[in-house]
Amino acid sequence: MKKGKVFLVGAGPGDVGLITVKGLEAIKQAEVILYDRLANPKLLENAPAECEFIYCGKLPDRHILRQDSINELLVAKALEGKRVVRLKGGDPGVFGRVGEEAASLAHNQISFEIIPGITSGIAAPLYAGIPVTHREYGESFAVITAHDKSKGGSPALDWEGLARGIDTIAFYMGVGNLPYICENLIANGKPSSTPVILIQWGTFGRQKTLQGTLADIAQKAAAAMFRNPSIILVGDVISLREKLSWFEKKPLYGRQILLARTSNGPSELAKELMDLGGDVIELPKWKKTLVHIDLEKVAVYDKILFAQPESAAEFFEALIDNQIDIRHIKAKFYGPSIKTIKALNDRGVTASLADEMPSSGSLLIVGDNSVLKNMENYELFDVMVTSQKEIDWQFMPIFNRMLGEAQIDTMIFPCSASIEPFLEALRKCDISIEEYVRNSLVVCMGKQTLAAARGAGLMDAQMPAKATKAALIEYLIENIGLEVRS
Known part of the structure; x- marks a missing residue:
């Protein structure tokens, strides 16, 4: 082989x-x-x-x-x-x-x-507003392991060379050896007043910092129970942080968000939340398998309702594969959400919201294998299944580890269809939904989603004024101090 x-x-x-x-x-x-x-x-x-x-x-x-x-x-x-x-x-x-x-x-x-x-010794300080070199504060920079093969794991270093010859020093994963590091730098000539900053989970939305000096940072870290993974940065360049801090000024900085996911594609909402400083975990992960679509009778319908944005793309790709001209389809197109309408518009066709769809006329509903779960409002219709969608269970151990590292303070349900699989995934992982709800701000997008969440037992769920990304983000910013654990 x-x-x-x-x-x-x-x-x-x-x-x-x-x-x-x-x-x-x-x-x-x-x-x-x-x-x-x-x-x-x-x-x-x-x-x-x-x-x-x-x-x-x-x-x-x-x-x-x-x-x-x-x-x-x-x-x-x-x-x-x-x-x-x-x-x-x-x-x-x-x-x-x-x-x-x-x-x-x-x-x-x-x-x-x-x-x-990109190494964390450079990136984490930058996300804390600190360049590791600067013409006025630090022209030399060193990266140091805070654990090595020496007895007890305390690094055997040229402490005098570091203390007297290097302006800025980044120690990796050294919180456990912090007293030893500070003592040796001071003993070998580094002023005890030299600024020090600890940066935990650097570049994540959960990033935390703790500032002090060589004289007091070890005591502060012990009092705050500061832990790895952390970078320890030592040097006068830290004084620039007050002017240059940028990441921690983002409106959703510090928010640790659990976002219920309904599709296997990239989420625009998740990206926007992260761009605003939020730390986002999307759950669960989906996998999708396309199925053969019979398009023989598609031209006879008066209305076609696309259940999800992805189903629109799958439908049009099937038309192309079968060499069917869209102009042969007389039906008017509908979608249950603005996102689905946009997916249809991107394909060059106009569409209306499902709430505006007339009751008369033959109806075809297009979607994945979950399509029948949310169609109780329609009496007579045919169904075209474009794909089989299921939770990708191999990702659940990964989510378990992610949730174990995070401290979730916000849960978001973007639609009613997101609630049941989200709760199922948590149950399969033996994760207590009650614990997350008790310590989190639970936000639903829209009245139907709010009703479904409360029907599932999430009685403290709330909702923004409108079921839009802009309204959701505004709501999160307004409530940034509520239900958030320090």
């Missing part, structure tokens, strides 16, 4: 938009992905549907897979002829042990590529 190839990819520091174009292309073509704890799991949604995911996450007190096992897996999967991606948080060459993995692949004569990523 022909050997496969391995791509050692830097995922960037957390914000999914910071992965490189080349890294994203590798994910899109992967057959196997071995991913770390600090690689944002949302990136896995770009992989092919049949891709195998293997979690290699590491915590200070335990390892899911040890490094030797990871090396062996990379070799084994490549020897199966697979296209393998090793997805690592930040940059694989900065404390990512990529040298060991590459050496193992080279030893076994397996082809590989290393794709750099």
Whole structure:
């Protein structure tokens, strides 16, 4: 069998938009992905549907897979002829042990590529408003591991060289060794008044910071129970933060949002929430399989109602595949939502909302296999199923880990159809919906969605004035201080 190839990819520091174009292309073509704890799991949604995911996450007190096992897996999967991606948080060459993995692949004569990523020691400070170099405050910069192979895990470094020769220092994953770091820098000549900042989950919407000096930061971190993953930045350049802070000024910064998802495509709402600083987890992940569509009688209907935006695209693609001219269809087109209307408009046809549809005339309803669940308002109709949609259960362990790292304070249901599968997914994961509801602002878009949510037991659910993205965002901003845990 022909050997496969391995791509050692830097995922960037957390914000999914910071992965490189080349890294994203590798994910899109992967057959196997071995991913770390600090690689944002949302990136896995770009992989092919049949891709195998293997979690290699590491915590200070335990390892899911040890490094030797990871090396062996990379070799084994490549020897199966697979296209393998090793997805690592930040940059694989900065404390990512990529040298060991590459050496193992080279030893076994397996082809590989290393794709750099943005390292957290630079990105996290920038998202906190701090450039790591500046002509007036810092012309030298060092990245340092705060754990090494020395006894006890305390780094054996040239402390004098760091204290006297480097303006700005970024220590990776060093909160546990913070007192040791501060003591050694002060003892070797760094002024105790030197500014220090801790940046946790840098570039995520859940990013947190804690400022102090070498003299007091360890005490502050202990009092605040500050934890990894964190960058410790030391240097006078931190004084620029007050002027240059930008990420933390976004209107939804700090919001940790659980968004109920109904489609397998990209969500414009999720993107907009993230662009405004929110930390968004979409649940559940869907997978869709197209089915054969019989278009023989499509021209006889007076009305065609498209149940979802995706069904419009699938319908028109089927027309093209079967060489049917849209002009042969006499029906007027309808959709239940503005999003579906837009999908039809994008195909060059006019459409109206389902509420405006006359009762007379023959009706065809087009949608995926869930189409009959929400059509109780229509008496006589035929159904055309364009695809089979189901929850992608292989993503549920991934969601479990994502939710375990987050502190959800907001839940959003964009439509009534999003509620039942969302609750089903949480139940399958043994996750208590009551806990999330108790600690979250529950927001529904529209009266039907609100009624469905309360019917499902979410009695504290609320809604914005209008069922639009703009109204939802305005509502979240107005309620930014409510039900949010510190």
